[in-house]
Amino acid sequence: METIEYTPTFEQYAWTFGGVQPIMSVKPGTALRLWTEDAYSGRIRKAEDLPSVCVDMNHVNPQTGPFHVEGAEPGDTLVLHFVDLEPARDWGVSTTIPFFGGLTSTDKTATLQDPLPEMTWIYHLDRAKKSLTFEALRSEFRVDLPLEPMLGTVGVAPGGREVRSSLVPERFGGNMDSPEMRAGATCYLGVNVPGALFSIGDGHYRQGEGEACGTAVEGAMNVTVIVELVKGGAPAWPRIEHDDSLMAIGSSRPLEDAWRIAQVEMVRWLGELYSLDPMDGYQLLSQTAKAPLANVVDTNYSSVVKLAKDLLPVSSAYDGIHQHLRAAAATLH
Template sequence: MDVVEFRPEPHQFAWTFGGAAPTHRIKPGTALKLWTEDAFSGSLQRVTDMPSQVLDMTEVNPQTGPFYVEGAEPGDTLAIHIVDLTPARDWAASTTIPFFGALTGTDRTALLQEPLPERTWIYQLDRAKGTVLYEARNLSLELPVAPMLGTVGVAPAGREVRTSLVPDKFGGNMDTPEMKAGTTCFLGVNVEGALFSLGDGHYRQGEGESCGTAVEGAMDVTVVVDLVKGGAPEWPRLEHDDHYVVVGSSRPLEDAWRASQMGMIAWLGELYGLDRLDAYQLLTQISLSPLANVVDANYSAITKIEKALLPAADAYGGMHRHLRSLSKGLV
């Protein structure tokens, strides 16, 4: 297996999906050992750092990549298997940002109210315990580390260039805790080479990411990338050992949920030959609907099905199982 290691310099980050030149050309089946910067570009380091004073909003959510995958053509399916996510620093940051988050007025829900006060929290990582320390003015808690990637995506169709803050059919800033080690992400290829990027490491995040920021930290990332000819899904699909997952992103939130539900109906049809109404009926009885984010430019909702409730199947010819096998010994 080819192994590519890449630790980008600040000038090498991508800030968009589409419109950025590839940093590398790789073959399907390549392992990537990468480093990603946190969503704040490392600028929030102390509780006295306020976003309005230190953040450059043109340099938030930096992405590592994009990577050009040889042989990838529009209509194909890119498979990105997350082998390992390891915090790359012993601290991470979270914050409230004026007019940003689920429980405050924003530029899209304009209200006659002042923004919530800015506040920054710095979480100290205890590697031996596998915890991060939440510290409030009157309470401290050790919370289990649960590393995830907020952002995984490919270049959009139609020559679009989208900010790395936006999730959509191409993936992007979905902010779902399902994007963890052991997960394979399937994305439809829209342009030659796919041009995929990833970043926005979270040491942990609750479902919904309600204040708009997780425990944001730099991450060491190991993935294996492969290609399925044809079969491009309309919406991002995730598979891990126990579940099938579809992510839908839109506004309002119910449309994001509907997109994820429709995406799962299509996948059930592919896996088991069910027509739409039979798949719809099955979905109604067994699906879970956790939220990913309700704060990004588009909201992201999840439809999730437990594999144990279904007959055995080989999504994309067993690609998830194949990549799990390939990844042994990489970490």
């Protein structure tokens, strides 16, 4: 398997999905070892650094890419298998930002409430223990939390010449902020433009479901991903496969519409896997699905629907490409 290593300079980051020329072309079956910067572009490094002072809002959520995938055409399915996500620094950072987050007034939920305080927390990593430490700013409380690396942003270029901010999740993927996008996951995205033009970024060292305050433990990440392509079969919305589960992600506002999108996408997937009529799929989904939140803070909210494979008959999504890529990934270590 061909392996390509790539670390972008600041000038090479993408800040949108769509409207950006590819940084390189890769063949299906290629492994990429990539470096991604954190959502703050590396500008917050200590507790005294505040977003309003240190962060340029024109330079948030930098993306590594886009990559042109040879042979990818609209209607195809881009397959990204995440082999490894390794923190690139020994610390991560989280903040509260005025009028941003799930438990404050925002520009869209306007009240006469003053903004919550702007604060910064630094989480230090213990690589031996695979943990990071939360330290309260207003007391002596501290606790070690398991390291659970994930990517907040995985997406392709939208169709119709559309250009979307790297802060936005939509049917092209983007800033979904799902903890399910972790090592061992295979992500399926519908191709909208020739070459797919996919980008990744927004590494999180861990994140709770919903990303309540608006930021995870943000950190630079070393990412190993295998790129594959399935001709045809494009999903309408992003899908994820783990060894033990199938997932679909919907992104919209209000939150119940994001939930509905994900549920409908999973009904479609059950139809593809088992030739189920939509009404039968609807009934089966109603009795088996879990619905973890991804984010309730971004430009669009993202909701996940998740089905355990052991509840279903054995199937082979996309001709078993997840299992194939899991085996291929083992040869890279």
